[in-house]
Amino acid sequence: MSKRIIELFDTDKxxxxxxxxxxxxxxxxxxxxxxxxxxxxxxxxxxxxxxxDPLADGPxxxxxxxxxxxxxxxxxLLFEQLSNIRQKVKTPLIIMGYFNPVMQYGVESFCQKCExxxxxxxxxxxxxxxEYQLHYKEIFNRHGLDLIYLITPxxxxxxxxxxxxxxxxxxxxVSSSSTTGAKAGFSIENQEYFKRIAEMKLxxxxxxxxxxxxxxxxxxxxxxSQGAIIGSAFIKHVENKGINQISTFVEKLNS
Amino acid sequence: MSKYxxxxxxxxxxxxGAFIPEMLYxxxxxLRVHYLEIMERNSFQKEFxxxxxxxxxxxxxxxxxxRLSATxxxxxxxxxxxxxxxxxxxxxxxxxxxxxxxxxxxxxIIAETGAGQHGVATATVCALMGIECVIYMGxxxxxxxxxxxxxxxxxxxxxxxxxxxxxxxxxxxxxxIRDWINNPVDTHYIIGSVVGPHPYxxxxxxxxxxxxxxxxxQLLEKEGTENPTHVIACVGGGSNAAGQFYHYLxxxxxxxxxxxxxxxxxxxxxxxxxxxxxxxxxxxxxxTLLMQTNDGQITEPHSISAGLDYPGIGPMHAHxxxxxxxxxxxxxDAEAMAAGKRLSILxxxxxxxxxxxxxxxxxxxxxxxxxxxxxxxxxRGDKDLQTYIDYFEL
Numbered sequence: 001m002s003k004r005i006i007e008l009f010d011t012d013k014x015x016x017x018x019x020x021x022x023x024x025x026x027x028x029x030x031x032x033x034x035x036x037x038x039x040x041x042x043x044x045x046x047x048x049x050x051x052x053d054p055l056a057d058g059p060x061x062x063x064x065x066x067x068x069x070x071x072x073x074x075x076x077l078l079f080e081q082l083s084n085i086r087q088k089v090k091t092p093l094i095i096m097g098y099f100n101p102v103m104q105y106g107v108e109s110f111c112q113k114c115e116x117x118x119x120x121x122x123x124x125x126x127x128x129x130x131e132y133q134l135h136y137k138e139i140f141n142r143h144g145l146d147l148i149y150l151i152t153p154x155x156x157x158x159x160x161x162x163x164x165x166x167x168x169x170x171x172x173x174v175s176s177s178s179t180t181g182a183k184a185g186f187s188i189e190n191q192e193y194f195k196r197i198a199e200m201k202l203x204x205x206x207x208x209x210x211x212x213x214x215x216x217x218x219x220x221x222x223x224x225s226q227g228a229i230i231g232s233a234f235i236k237h238v239e240n241k242g243i244n245q246i247s248t249f250v251e252k253l254n255s
Numbered sequence: 256m257s258k259y260x261x262x263x264x265x266x267x268x269x270x271x272g273a274f275i276p277e278m279l280y281x282x283x284x285x286l287r288v289h290y291l292e293i294m295e296r297n298s299f300q301k302e303f304x305x306x307x308x309x310x311x312x313x314x315x316x317x318x319x320x321x322r323l324s325a326t327x328x329x330x331x332x333x334x335x336x337x338x339x340x341x342x343x344x345x346x347x348x349x350x351x352x353x354x355x356x357x358x359x360x361x362x363x364i365i366a367e368t369g370a371g372q373h374g375v376a377t378a379t380v381c382a383l384m385g386i387e388c389v390i391y392m393g394x395x396x397x398x399x400x401x402x403x404x405x406x407x408x409x410x411x412x413x414x415x416x417x418x419x420x421x422x423x424x425x426x427x428x429x430x431x432i433r434d435w436i437n438n439p440v441d442t443h444y445i446i447g448s449v450v451g452p453h454p455y456x457x458x459x460x461x462x463x464x465x466x467x468x469x470x471x472x473q474l475l476e477k478e479g480t481e482n483p484t485h486v487i488a489c490v491g492g493g494s495n496a497a498g499q500f501y502h503y504l505x506x507x508x509x510x511x512x513x514x515x516x517x518x519x520x521x522x523x524x525x526x527x528x529x530x531x532x533x534x535x536x537x538x539x540x541x542x543t544l545l546m547q548t549n550d551g552q553i554t555e556p557h558s559i560s561a562g563l564d565y566p567g568i569g570p571m572h573a574h575x576x577x578x579x580x581x582x583x584x585x586x587x588d589a590e591a592m593a594a595g596k597r598l599s600i601l602x603x604x605x606x607x608x609x610x611x612x613x614x615x616x617x618x619x620x621x622x623x624x625x626x627x628x629x630x631x632x633x634x635r636g637d638k639d640l641q642t643y644i645d646y647f648e649l
Contacts, residue, residue: 052420052552053538055432056276062419074550099274100537104551125276126537150277154439159280174278177439 002120002146004092005169008043009205015227016218016253017044017207018234019096021064022081023073024050025239030081031088033243038089040250043227044207045089046123049078049097056125058181060232064239075105079113086118094148096123108139115143121169123148129163148172153193157200164202172229173197175210175221181232183211186220198224218253259504259571259580260460265453268578270570273452275540278436282444283540285359287454293358294351294461306350307465310383311340313347315466317473317629322601329622332483333604333632334470336495343607343634344466344495345376349445351462353380356443363387363442367417367431369396369424369491370562370609371403372634373447378412388412391430393423396561403638421555424491424565428539448492449569452540456497456569463498470629471502478627485622487512488631489613490583491527491563493572495633500581510582512620513572514613516558517585527556528585529568530576538567544576559588559642560608562634590615592646595636607634608642 008015018037022030030047037045050065050073057065078095085093095114102110102124114122122145127136132147140147149163152174163171176182176190186194190211197206208221209229221228230253237249256262265271265287273283293299307313315335324331336344349366356364364381366388368374374390381388390407394416397404407414417426428450435444449456449463471481486503488496490513503509518526526532533544538553545567546554558564568576575581586594595611598604606614610633622628636643643649 052554053425053429055429055539056278056436058433059419066419069552076550098537100547100553101551103536104534104547104549125278126274126540128273128275128280131272131274152278152281152439154281155277156281177278178437179278179433182437 002092002144002169005120005146008092009170009226014222015043015207016250017046017227017229018042019046019048019229019231020234020238021048021050021061021068022078023068023071024064024235025067027071027073028081029243030078031085033238033246034085034089036243036246038091040247041254042091042250044092044094046094046096046229049075049095049101051098051101054098056179058179058232060181060235064235075101079117082117092120093118094121094123095119099124099127107136111139111143111145114145119145121146121148123172125150150174153177160197160200164204167204170205170207170226171202173206173208173225175208175212178210180210185217186211191220191223194221194224215253257505259575261453261457261571265457267570267574270543270573271453271456272542273540274537274542275452276436278439279432279452282435282439283452289359290355290454290458293355299354299358303351303354307347311346311350312338313465314469314473315339317470317477319477320602323598326601327617327622328624329626329628332474332627332629334466334499334629336466336631336633337604337606337610337635341372341376341379342637343372343376344463344498344631345373345447346379347465347498348447348459348462348494349373349376349380352443352445353384353386356386356445357384359443361441361443363438364445365389365391365431365434365442366445366447367391367424367427368447369427369564370560370607371396371400371407371638372562374412374414375403375406375410377445377447378407378410381412382410389434390414391417391427391434393417393421393427395422396424396427399642400561400638424561425553432539448494449497449571450492450539450541450567456541456571459494460497460501460571463494464501466495466498466631467500467502470499474629482506482509483627483629485510485512485626485628487514487613487616487628488633489514489563489609490568490572491516491565491609492567493569495631497569497571499629499631504580511575511580512616513575513581513583514616515583515585516560516563516591516612517587518557518559520587521585525557527558527563527565529566530583531585533567541570543567543570543573559591560612562607562609563612584616584619586612586615590618594618595643596647604632605636606632607636608639610634
């Protein structure tokens with residue numbers, strides 16, 4: 001388990017986590033985006049490894065992934081870009097992607113590389129719990145990596161308890177039944193779900209993701225959780241304003 | 256339990272499983288827990304069989320193709336799935352799944368389609384049951400399969416264009432899966448082939464297994480044996496093949512030939528020959544053989560037939576390939592078109608271009624005079640008329 005992530009949650013502050021697609025808008029923006037995110041005060045950074053068929057993602061992340069691949073992003077190149085990242089930033093770093101590219105790179109080699117670089121955890125939405133437990137957990141843990149599990153409004157309580165038992169850093173709470181970037185703002189129903197999970201008093205902290213785009217939705221999402229994850233809205237921002245205006249995006253969330 | 260069918264976790268040897276995001280877990284779990292019990296209910300079986308008989312028109316004939324047999328010096332039978340209502344075998348599965356959806360209390364149906372056959376078969380059963388229906392179809396397929404798009408609309412379905420990626424079957428499937436993530440409670444996803452997360456490959460294969468169940472009885476009447484020497488079918492995802500092979504999987508004396516689309520040639524860069532070009536990976540929730548880059552990005556296939564234009568194959572077929580139970584043959588666009596024309600002229604049967612790929616095997620393989628060969632004549636060519644017109648300048 002990652003020391004950086006554990007230390008991160010040792011605070012009352014509502015944490016801001018940002019997702020971006022590696023290789024977008026330009027192929028070699030990766031390191032600069034990460035540095036600018038840290039300077040802007042972001043608490044956790046999710047580096048998206050682009051995939052041709054991102055099932056859980058809406059149009060914004062799909063398009064950024066397609067462009068990143070078109071720009072020439074590969075798993076090997078991402079690792080190359082990140083090779084000296086720990087000399088530059090201290091923020092916990094997570095790689096988020098789909099399982100097939102990881103499988104083709106080789107799960108062991110992928111984890112080995114992540115450990116060398118100083119990646120703290122992985123989010124692989126289509127690697128199911130059972131497969132992970134049976135075949136991959138030992139490899140991940142040997143390289144000091146956690147797999148972050150997702151829960152949704154439809155996840156049964158018993159399964160949430162099981163996920164909490166197996167998690168060592170935090171739980172990724174998908175805000176509603178949707179793909180990423182679906183809508184802004186949360187209904188009463190969403191907020192009741194946030195509250196229901198908070199009342200379960202899980203041993204792991206939760207971060208809420210999907211559907212968070214501005215201060216209002218950030219505040220709603222974090223009313224009952226330790227922080228929130230923003231992806232599509234951030235990608236739209238860098239697409240429109242470039243990678244040097246990152247602090248203005250982050251400041252608006254905290255103001 | 257056949258070693259060629261799914262185990263309780265949905266694995267065919269090393270292939271299958273359910274590699275899905277947590278958002279889809281409740282949907283597939285509900286299906287996984289209930290599908291066998293629902294299928295085994297007397298009331299379900301009674302309605303399924305009734306609809307297959309009176310609505311679909313089953314049993315479909317097993318036809319002895321005399322002129323085709325004479326041409327190739329062997330004995331050839333055609334399992335006439337092209338005579339099913341809606342023009343292909345696809346409806347066997349959609350009848351089964353609409354009854355499944357009803358038993359699960361679902362109010363809305365979504366489906367993906369390539370050639371449009373599965374879309375039409377889904378729209379048809381939704382009309383039959385009075386259930387809302389949304390069909391996802393790649394933008395390119397919408398333009399090359401216009402008659403089927405019109406059919407779906409006439410049947411009351413909404414057709415939504417998939418505009419991402421290669422804009423074909425793979426992308427339509429992605430969009431359908433995304434719809435299901437967004438509508439997890441009231442919606443049932445009718446997957447059209449033996450692909451996707453467990454339990455879909457097993458459920459669809461069971462619904463299609465009626466094809467080989469009938470074949471055995473019919474062949475016994477005609478030849479005094481249930482078992483041919485060869486069964487042959489085309490494979491995109493592989494549902495017609497799964498149905499035609501199903502009851503022969505454990506009969507090792509029955510040779511199984513699966514036919515894939517080689518497009519402009521297996522190594523032309525424009526092909527859909529998954530077994531020849533694919534590696535083990537994850538596509539649409541299943542671990543199977545798929546066409547991909549070294550970096551694990553799924554590549555865009557090519558075939559003249561929209562129904563075979565898919566970069567993966569069902570996990571059952573991946574297992575049949577890797578265990579060598581089935582022989583896989585790749586057929587080019589040109590070979591398939593020639594085979595389609597040949598069947599039209601020799602037997603008065605215009606096959607779907609998907610189906611035509613299977614018949615092209617007759618030019619590739621040598622058969623003996625006393626062999627008994629069964630082709631799954633999986634679909635009719637009406638929907639492909641424009642492609643035939645353009646190709647042969649008719």
